Amino acid sequence: MMTTDKRKTCRESMEIMADIILICIERRRKTQLMLKARLNYEQTSYYTNLLSHGGLLKQYTQNGIVFYIATEKGKQLLNRHVRITQLICDPFQMDQEF
Numbered sequence: 001m002m003t004t005d006k007r008k009t010c011r012e013s014m015e016i017m018a019d020i021i022l023i024c025i026e027r028r029r030k031t032q033l034m035l036k037a038r039l040n041y042e043q044t045s046y047y048t049n050l051l052s053h054g055g056l057l058k059q060y061t062q063n064g065i066v067f068y069i070a071t072e073k074g075k076q077l078l079n080r081h082v083r084i085t086q087l088i089c090d091p092f093q094m095d096q097e098f
Contacts, residue, residue, distance in 0.1 A: 017056070018081045020047055020068075024057055027069040 011019075016037065023036045034044045048068055051057035056074035060067055070078070 014081065016043075016047055017051060018078055020051060021056060021070045021074045021078045024068045024070040025075070027067040029065060029067060033068060 016039070019037050020033065023033055028036070030044060030048070033039075033048070034041065037044065039047070048057060048059065051074065052059050052068075054073075056071055056077055058069050058071050060069075
């Protein structure tokens, strides 16, 4: 009988948050973010609110359109996440920064 590893089929919250911050290095509308992060509306709303309240994502409105962009704090978290992931997966590659 085959068993499936949950980690291979479901993204964990930290991975989703890192994806959102990475996508929002450049400003994005919510629809763009939903499509690129492969999230539904409820998930996108949940994570953008969480990241905004944590100071990792900035939400602003321009000409009536809501945009999201990663803050410096968000970029720092993303860099640390990438380094930790690289250390776990390949301890010899730790030179990528955003």
